[in-house]
Amino acid sequence: MTFAVSTLLSEETIRDRVRALGEQIRADYEGKNMLLVCVLKGSFVFAADLARAIDLPLKIDFLGTRSYGDGTESSGVVQITYDLARPIADVHVLLVEDIVDSGLTIAHLLQLLRTRNPASLKVCSLLHKPSRAKIEVPIDYLGFSIEDRFVVGYGLDHAETYRNLPFIGVLSA
Numbered sequence: 001m002t003f004a005v006s007t008l009l010s011e012e013t014i015r016d017r018v019r020a021l022g023e024q025i026r027a028d029y030e031g032k033n034m035l036l037v038c039v040l041k042g043s044f045v046f047a048a049d050l051a052r053a054i055d056l057p058l059k060i061d062f063l064g065t066r067s068y069g070d071g072t073e074s075s076g077v078v079q080i081t082y083d084l085a086r087p088i089a090d091v092h093v094l095l096v097e098d099i100v101d102s103g104l105t106i107a108h109l110l111q112l113l114r115t116r117n118p119a120s121l122k123v124c125s126l127l128h129k130p131s132r133a134k135i136e137v138p139i140d141y142l143g144f145s146i147e148d149r150f151v152v153g154y155g156l157d158h159a160e161t162y163r164n165l166p167f168i169g170v171l172s173a
Contacts, residue, residue, distance in 0.1 A: 005162065005169035008151060009144060014126075014168065017143045018046070021124065022053025025094065025141060029056055032092040032119070039109065040064040040082060042098035045155035045163070046126045046143075050096060061085055063095075067105050078108040093118040094141075098155050099127040103135040110137065127151065127168070 036054075038047035040062050051060055064082030093113060100106055106123060113121055124141035131148045146168075152158050153165030162169070 003158070003171040003173060005152065005165065005171060007167050008146065008149070008170050009154075009168040011166040014143070014154060015049070018049045018126075019053050021141050021143060022050055022055070025050075025124070026054050026056050029054070029058075029092060029094075033090075034058040035088060035091045035093050036060045037084065037088075037093055037095050037113075038062050039095065039097045039105075041163070042155045042157065043096050043126070046098055047096040050124065063109065065105055065109070078105050080112075087116065088113065089117040090119045092120045093122070095121065095123045097123065097125040099129065099151070100125045100137060100139055101129050101132045103133050103137040106137045106139075107135050126154070127156075 034056060036047060036051055036058055038044055038060060047060070051058065061084045062082060063084055064080065066079045066081050067077060095109060095113065097106060110121060122140040123138055125139050126143040128139055128142055128145045129148050130145055149170050150158070151168050151170055152162035153167050153169045155163050156168070157163045158171055
């Protein structure tokens with residue numbers, strides 16, 4: 001099935017917000033051993049731009065999860081598909097996510113990562129759908145709150161497509 005994509009957040013709007021988030025994060029993490037943990041696959045574009053917007057020395061690692069499959073609704077079951085490559089004990093970890101929807105994935109990841117004794121653990125999400133929350137989770141740095149619409153682009157996908165769009169769009173049949 002082919003979908004039309006209408007723009008929800010433009011490339012320029014995203015770029016400006018990512019730049020502002022980077023400045024805020026830089027101020028908060030000055031002098032700390034910082035690790036960005038990019039939650040794959042959806043946040044890789046956001047995490048790359050965010051890393052360049054944070055004017056500090058930092059490390060980057062990746063954590064793969066799966067909860068959507070090929071549908072547009074989260075299954076509610078979080079699978080770890082790729083784990084961190086290094087220990088995070090005594091490291092200031094910033095978990096970078098594309099979207100917080102139900103909150104189940106982030107809650108699961110926070111619980112998992114806390115057992116590894118990071119110096120601190122915070123969440124940065126490009127998008128948040130508050131109306132879909134099944135569990136409240138802390139989002140320390142947020143790009144945008146959006147309505148309950150299925151979005152693609154800027155790393156977010158539908159059945160592994162549309163990730164390469166430079167904007168956030170809404171699918172329609």
